[in-house]
Amino acid sequence: MSPANSSPAFAEELRAALGPRLLRVESWQGREAAVVEPEAWLEAVRLLKSRGYDFLMDLSAADYSGFPGHQAPPLGVSLQLFGSGTRRRAWLKAYLPLEGARLATLSDEFACANWYERECWDMFGVEFVGHPHLKRLLLYEEFQGHPLRKDYPILKSQPLIPMRNAVDYESVAAARRAAADEDGLGRG
Amino acid sequence: MAGDPLQEVVVTTKLDRVLGWARKYSLFQYPFVTACCGMEFMATSGSHYDTDRFGAAFPRFSPRQADLLMVVGTITHKQAPILKRVYDQMCEPKWVVAFGVCATSGGFYQNYGSVPGIDCFLPVDMYIPGCPPRPETVIDALLKLQDRIQNQRQALL
Amino acid sequence: MDIAQKLPQWKAGREDGFDIEPLYINMGPSHPAMHGTVKMVLKLDGETVVGSEVEIGYLHRCFEKTVEMKTWNQVIPYTDRLNYVSPLINNMGYCLAVEKLLGVKVPERTDYIRVIMCELSRIGDHLTCIGAGAMELGALTAFLYFLKARESSWQLIEEVTGARLTISYGRVGGVVRDLPANFAERWAWVRSQVEQNMEEVSVLLNTNRIFLDRMKGVGVMPLDRVLSYGMTGPFARSSGFDYDVRRDEPYFAYDRVRFDVPVRTDGDNWARYQVRMEEIRQSVRIIDQALAQMPEGPVRLEDPKVTLPRKKEVYSNIEALMNHFKLLMPGHGIRPPQGEIYSAVEGGNGELGFWLVSDGGDRPWRVRVRPPCFPIMSGVEELILGEQVADIVPIFGSVNMIGGELDR
Numbered sequence: 001m002s003p004a005n006s007s008p009a010f011a012e013e014l015r016a017a018l019g020p021r022l023l024r025v026e027s028w029q030g031r032e033a034a035v036v037e038p039e040a041w042l043e044a045v046r047l048l049k050s051r052g053y054d055f056l057m058d059l060s061a062a063d064y065s066g067f068p069g070h071q072a073p074p075l076g077v078s079l080q081l082f083g084s085g086t087r088r089r090a091w092l093k094a095y096l097p098l099e100g101a102r103l104a105t106l107s108d109e110f111a112c113a114n115w116y117e118r119e120c121w122d123m124f125g126v127e128f129v130g131h132p133h134l135k136r137l138l139l140y141e142e143f144q145g146h147p148l149r150k151d152y153p154i155l156k157s158q159p160l161i162p163m164r165n166a167v168d169y170e171s172v173a174a175a176r177r178a179a180a181d182e183d184g185l186g187r188g
Numbered sequence: 189m190a191g192d193p194l195q196e197v198v199v200t201t202k203l204d205r206v207l208g209w210a211r212k213y214s215l216f217q218y219p220f221v222t223a224c225c226g227m228e229f230m231a232t233s234g235s236h237y238d239t240d241r242f243g244a245a246f247p248r249f250s251p252r253q254a255d256l257l258m259v260v261g262t263i264t265h266k267q268a269p270i271l272k273r274v275y276d277q278m279c280e281p282k283w284v285v286a287f288g289v290c291a292t293s294g295g296f297y298q299n300y301g302s303v304p305g306i307d308c309f310l311p312v313d314m315y316i317p318g319c320p321p322r323p324e325t326v327i328d329a330l331l332k333l334q335d336r337i338q339n340q341r342q343a344l345l
Numbered sequence: 346m347d348i349a350q351k352l353p354q355w356k357a358g359r360e361d362g363f364d365i366e367p368l369y370i371n372m373g374p375s376h377p378a379m380h381g382t383v384k385m386v387l388k389l390d391g392e393t394v395v396g397s398e399v400e401i402g403y404l405h406r407c408f409e410k411t412v413e414m415k416t417w418n419q420v421i422p423y424t425d426r427l428n429y430v431s432p433l434i435n436n437m438g439y440c441l442a443v444e445k446l447l448g449v450k451v452p453e454r455t456d457y458i459r460v461i462m463c464e465l466s467r468i469g470d471h472l473t474c475i476g477a478g479a480m481e482l483g484a485l486t487a488f489l490y491f492l493k494a495r496e497s498s499w500q501l502i503e504e505v506t507g508a509r510l511t512i513s514y515g516r517v518g519g520v521v522r523d524l525p526a527n528f529a530e531r532w533a534w535v536r537s538q539v540e541q542n543m544e545e546v547s548v549l550l551n552t553n554r555i556f557l558d559r560m561k562g563v564g565v566m567p568l569d570r571v572l573s574y575g576m577t578g579p580f581a582r583s584s585g586f587d588y589d590v591r592r593d594e595p596y597f598a599y600d601r602v603r604f605d606v607p608v609r610t611d612g613d614n615w616a617r618y619q620v621r622m623e624e625i626r627q628s629v630r631i632i633d634q635a636l637a638q639m640p641e642g643p644v645r646l647e648d649p650k651v652t653l654p655r656k657k658e659v660y661s662n663i664e665a666l667m668n669h670f671k672l673l674m675p676g677h678g679i680r681p682p683q684g685e686i687y688s689a690v691e692g693g694n695g696e697l698g699f700w701l702v703s704d705g706g707d708r709p710w711r712v713r714v715r716p717p718c719f720p721i722m723s724g725v726e727e728l729i730l731g732e733q734v735a736d737i738v739p740i741f742g743s744v745n746m747i748g749g750e751l752d753r
Contacts, residue, residue, distance in 0.1 A: 026685075028684045028685045028686060029445055029446065029448065029684060029686055031686070031687065033685070054572060055572055055575055056575045056720075057575060057689075057696065057698065057715065058687070058698055058700065058713070058715040060700065060713045060715075062702050062710070062711040062713070063711075064710075067704055067710060068683070068704055068705065069683075078700065078713075080687055080698070080700075080715070084572050084586065084588070087588075087593050087594075089687075091687065110573055110574075110575060111570065111573040111574045111575075111723070111724065111727075112573070112574045112575040112576075112719075112720040112723050112724070114723060115719065115720070115722075115723035116719075116720075116723075123409075136402075137401065137402060138401065138402035138405040138752055138753075139266065139301070139402060139405060140265075140266050140402070147300055147301075147407065147410055148409060148410055152300070152410075153300075154299050154300060154407070154410055154411065154414060155298065155299065155300065156300050157265055157299075157300045157301070157302075158265065158300070159265050159268065159303075160265055160266070160268060160269050161268050161269050161272055161309055162309070163268075163303070163308040163309055164307070164308050164309065220375060221381070222381055222382050222403065222404055222748065223381065223404055223406075223426070223429065223748060223749055224425075224426050224429035224510065224511065224749060226380075226381070227429055227430060227473070227510055228509070228510060230473075230477075230492065231492065231495075231496060231499070231509075234488075234489060234492035234493070234496070235489045235492060235493050236492070236493060236496045247377075249376075249377040261381075261404075262404060262406050264402075264403060264404060264405055264406065266402055266403050266405065267374070267382060267403045267404075270374050270375055270382070270403075271375075274375055296411075296422070296423075297406045297407065297411065299406070299407040299410060299411050300407060300410070301405045301406055301407040302406050302407065319511055320510055320511065322509065
C-alpha cells in the first residue's frame with residue numbers, strides 16, 4: 001500500500017490556531033481528518049491555504065443519519081486539500097444538522113469551489129453562505145428534495161414530461177421492503 | 189409475354205416496394221449520443237465495422253434532415269424533454285432505434301434520475317440489447333430495420 | 346472572472362453610439378461538438394464570447410446513490426461506466442480504495458497486471474480524445490486512423506477481460522483471471538498498430554497549417570488559474586502543473602517502472618495535444634517494462650474474507666462451499682471495518698479519487714467519486730471567454746469531457 005503523503009502536522013497547526021474549535025481528529029488507515037466547528041470552516045481553510053495546502057482536490061458530503069455509533073450532527077462535509085508544491089494532503093471535515101445546514105463558501109478562495117458547492121447543495125442541501133450562484137448543478141430546478149440524503153427514496157423520480165407506464169415508486173418501495181424483510185436484506 | 193422487348197429494360201414493381209427500397213438505403217441518422225454506448229457507436233461507424241456499407245451511416249446533426257433517430261445511451265429525466273423535442277422536430281417518415289439496454293429499459297440504472305426506457309415517451313421501432321451492444325448486434329439491428337422499412341406500408345404524405 | 350479582465354481591449358457597444366445588444370445563443374444540449382450532452386449559454390458580441398454559462402447534469406445516473414444499495418463487489422460494474430473511455434482505470438481505482446479500507450495487499454503479479462491494463466485503457470482514452478478532437482476540426486482521417494488503433498487495443502482487452510468496453514475486470518483483492526498465454530505477442534501487434542497509426546496521424550496533423558492555426562494559442566489556461574480550479578491530469582500538465590499521481594504517490598507497480606511525465610507550459614490546445622500524444626508513448630513504454638518485469642504467481646489474494654475460493658474447491662469440499670456462500674449471501678460478503686478512506690489514482694483526465702465510507706456492513710455507506718473532468722469543466726466558462734465561437738469546438742475537445750464521470 002502506498003503511503004499517502006499525509007501529514008499529521010496540519011492537524012497540529014489547526015489545533016494551535018483554532019484551539020477548542022478544532023473538535024477532534026479522526027484517524028482512518030493512517031490518514032487523519034480534522035473535524036472543525038462549522039463556524040471555523042473558512043478560517044481553517046484559509047489557515048491551511050497559507051501553509052501550502054493551496055489546491056482544492058475534492059469537496060463533498062455524506063449523510064451519517066443512522067450510522068452506527070455516530071454522535072455528531074448527521075451531515076458531514078469533507079474537504080480534501082492538496083499542496084501543489086509540497087505534495088501533501090490535508091483532510092478537513094465539519095458536521096452539520098440536516099435542517100438548516102449552513103457553511104461559509106470557499107468560492108473566494110478556490111475557483112472550483114463554486115461547482116463543488118453547487119453539487120453539494122444539489123445533492124445534500126448544504127447552503128453555502130456567500131456563494132455567488134447557488135443553484136442546482138446536476139439536477140434541475142423543478143426537482144424537490146436532496147437525493148443523496150438517506151431519507152430520499154432512490155426510486156422517487158420526478159419526470160419533467162408525462163411518462164407512459166411510469167412506475168409508482170411507493171408501491172415498488174413497499175414491495176422491496178417486504179422482500180427485504182423476508183431475506184434479511186436489512187437496508188431494503 | 190415472352191420476347192416482349194419492354195421486359196428487358198423495364199422492371200415492374202409496386203410503389204410501396206420501390207419507395208421502401210429507396211428509403212431503406214438512404215437512412216439519414218440523427219445520433220442522439222449521451223453515454224457509454226457512444227463509444228461502441230463510434231466503433232461501429234468507424235473504419236473497422238463501417239455501417240456505410242449498408243447505406244445507413246450518414247449522420248445528420250439536424251433533426252429536420254434526419255429520418256432515423258438513434259438514441260444511444262442513458263436518458264435521464266433532465267434529458268427527456270430535449271429528446272422529445274428532437275423527435276418532434278423530425279419529419280415523417282421517421283424511425284427510432286433504442287441503442288443499448290439503458291435506452292431500452294433503463295438497464296441497471298433504476299433510480300430517481302434515469303428514465304426506465306425511452307418507450308416511456310417515444311415510439312420505438314428497434315431495440316438493441318447489450319451494455320453496450322457489440323458492433324455486430326448493431327449491424328444486425330440496422331439490417332432488420334431495413335427489412336422492416338422495405339416491407340412496411342409507405343405513407344406518401 | 347469577467348470579460349474586462351480577460352480581454353481588456355474589448356468594449357461594450359460601439360464608439361459611434363450605435364448601440365448593439367449582445368446575442369445570446371444556446372450551444373447544446375444536443376450539439377454535434379458536445380461530447381455527450383452539455384448546454385452552453387453563450388453571450389456573444391459578434392463572434393466573440395463575452396460571457397457564458399455551462400450547464401451539466403444531463404447524464405446524472407445517480408451512481409453515488411445507487412451503489413449505496415449494492416454490495417462492495419457489485420459496485421464494480423457501475424465504476425466501468427463512470428469514465429467509459431478508460432473503464433479499467435476506474436475499476437482498478439475502486440478496487441484499490443476498497444483494499445486500502447480492508448487493509449489488504451494484492452499479490453505482486455496482480456499489481457503488474459493492473460498497471461498493464463490501466464495503461465492499455467489510457468492509450469484508448471487519449472486516442473479517442475485526440476481523434477475526436479481532430480474530427481471536429483474536419484480531420485476525419487485522423488479519427489479513422491485512431492479508431493483503428495483503438496480497435497486493436499479493444500480486441501486485446503476483450504481477449505483478457507471478455508468484453509470490449511464495460512469490462513468489470515477488477516475484483517476486490519485481485520483481478521478476475523490471469524492474462525492469456527499469448528498476451529505478450531498480442532501486445533506486440535497492438536503496439537505496432539498504435540505506433541504506426543500515431544506516426545501517420547502525427548504526419549497528418551503536426552505540420553498541418555489548419556490544425557496548427559486552430560490549436561496554437563487557443564484556449565490558454567495559465568498555471569495560477571489551473572491551480573485555483575483544482576485541475577489535474579494532461580490538462581494541468583500542459584499548463585505547467587507537474588503532477589502525476591502515478592509518479593508522486595505511486596500505487597500498484599508504478600514505482601518499479603520508469604516513465605517520463607510530459608509537461609508543457611503553454612497551456613493551449615496545442616500543448617494539450619502534445620502532452621496526450623507523449624503520454625501514449627509513455628504508456629507503451631510502461632507496458633513494455635511491466636511485461637518484462639512481471640513475476641509469476643497468483644492473480645488474487647488468497648483470503649477467505651475477501652476473495653471467493655476456487656470453483657474446483659467449492660465443488661469438492663464443504664469449507665470452500667461455506668466460504669463461497671458467506672461471501673455471496675445478502676448481509677454477509679466483504680465487510681470492511683468501520684472507517685473512511687480517500688484513495689486516488691491517475692485517471693485518463695487526472696486524479697480520480699474515491700472517498701469511501703464503511704459502516705462495517707456489506708454495503709458501502711457512501712461512495713464519492715472525485716471526477717477528474719469536473720474541475721476542468723468548471724473552468725470552461727473562463728476558458729472560452731474572449732475566444733471566438735468556432736474555437737469553442739477545439740477547446741472543448743481538448744477538455745475531454747466524459748459525461749459518465751462528470752455527472753455520475
